[in-house]
Amino acid sequence: MDLWKQLIDKLETDSRLTKEEWITLIENRNEESAEYLFEKARMWQHRYYGNQIYTRGLIEFTNYCKNDCYYCGIRRSNRSAERYRLTEEQIMECCRSGYELGFRTFVLQGGEDGWFTQEKLERMVYAIKSGYPDCAITLSLGERTKESYRRLFEAGADRYLLRHETADEEHYKSLHPPELSAANRKRCLYDLKEIGYQTGTGFMVGSPGQGAEHLAEDMMFIRELEPHMVGIGPFVPHHDTPFANETGGTVELTLFMIGLLRVMLPKLLLPATTALGTIDKRGREKGILAGANVVMPNLSPTSVRRKYELYDNKICTGDEAAECRNCLSRRVESIGYRLCVSRGDYGT
Ligand code: SAM
Ligand code: FES
Numbered sequence: 001m002d003l004w005k006q007l008i009d010k011l012e013t014d015s016r017l018t019k020e021e022w023i024t025l026i027e028n029r030n031e032e033s034a035e036y037l038f039e040k041a042r043m044w045q046h047r048y049y050g051n052q053i054y055t056r057g058l059i060e061f062t063n064y065c066k067n068d069c070y071y072c073g074i075r076r077s078n079r080s081a082e083r084y085r086l087t088e089e090q091i092m093e094c095c096r097s098g099y100e101l102g103f104r105t106f107v108l109q110g111g112e113d114g115w116f117t118q119e120k121l122e123r124m125v126y127a128i129k130s131g132y133p134d135c136a137i138t139l140s141l142g143e144r145t146k147e148s149y150r151r152l153f154e155a156g157a158d159r160y161l162l163r164h165e166t167a168d169e170e171h172y173k174s175l176h177p178p179e180l181s182a183a184n185r186k187r188c189l190y191d192l193k194e195i196g197y198q199t200g201t202g203f204m205v206g207s208p209g210q211g212a213e214h215l216a217e218d219m220m221f222i223r224e225l226e227p228h229m230v231g232i233g234p235f236v237p238h239h240d241t242p243f244a245n246e247t248g249g250t251v252e253l254t255l256f257m258i259g260l261l262r263v264m265l266p267k268l269l270l271p272a273t274t275a276l277g278t279i280d281k282r283g284r285e286k287g288i289l290a291g292a293n294v295v296m297p298n299l300s301p302t303s304v305r306r307k308y309e310l311y312d313n314k315i316c317t318g319d320e321a322a323e324c325r326n327c328l329s330r331r332v333e334s335i336g337y338r339l340c341v342s343r344g345d346y347g348t
Helices: 003-014 019-027 031-049 088-100 118-131 146-155 169-175 182-195 212-225 251-264 274-279 283-289 321-333
Strands: 052-055 057-062 105-110 136-140 159-161 198-205 229-234 338-340
Touching: 003 019, 003 031, 003 251, 019 212, 019 251, 031 251, 052 321, 057 088, 088 105, 088 118, 088 321, 105 118, 105 159, 118 136, 118 146, 146 182, 159 229, 169 182, 182 198, 182 212, 198 212, 198 251, 212 251, 229 251, 229 274, 251 274, 251 283, 274 283, 283 321, 321 338
Parallel strands: 052 338, 057 105, 105 136, 136 159, 159 198, 198 229
Antiparallel strands: none
């Protein structure tokens, strides 16, 4: 039997591979191994989630950020970024229109913006939860103290997304300024899980300097953490960052990693990301066929969409929320899936 077949079968039964095995599987991937993997991924996706694709309404509520990640278009050193913050009323309005469109999860994402103090954030979470008790609230606000995470959880937040970006400390250092570390990022993730959040991690595929050995470490870290969600998407260069001239990640490798994640942890919530849809017109459909089961259309007001520019050519920056929803609905139906109106909790 081919070695790759043995390794994929082992991943399916044991959910663990050694670092060398991961590297072999990733480095020697080809069309045949990818197809074999995606078939298994779809089998597991259907077993737990049928043909249902969960939707989350994304609200990008601030693009101010105190961090300076080298890849990110809204890093603090980017003087060309036009900064904005949504008011509490605007955020509530996004939720109201999102609720009407059938969204039952709101994802509040932003840069690390101290203007939104702990108290303001708690008030916002509490207000959304009181107005929409049947909805889940996901936060994606970066690194905070355990106490801060706990208080936000007590205010009503259910889930938290914080990609580890890369599990390898040296590689992490090459993508971030010295004050940030992979160790702290991982500490945050373990804190979030312990507090009781449905926790999401993830990484960029094809970030500068990334090799199969780093991806192997990412997969091993994710196996250890056992998160509920994993968001992965290709690295896409942004023209006003230090990585402007770096090569972006590929659709092919991103899809392969999605397939591996679905087979390793079959109940995972796995988004087909906007970044994947940006580098390939049918990227999100391909992501679903590789094992993804979540899409996250944008509910932010169209007036600010273009300003949350993490990378170049980001899609869906001109469309109203309703258009995005209808577009995604058509897209998933074209490949035999259905958008699902529910909170879309892990494993349900
Ligand atoms: N501040 C929060 C945080 O750090 O988790 C949330 C916002 S941050 C912009 C969300 C994610 O965008 C990051 O975790 C990163 O993986 C992704 N991202 C940033 N720049 C990117 C780029 N150039 N290409 C692809 N993804 C990017
Ligand atoms: Fe903070 Fe990108 S550097 S969100």
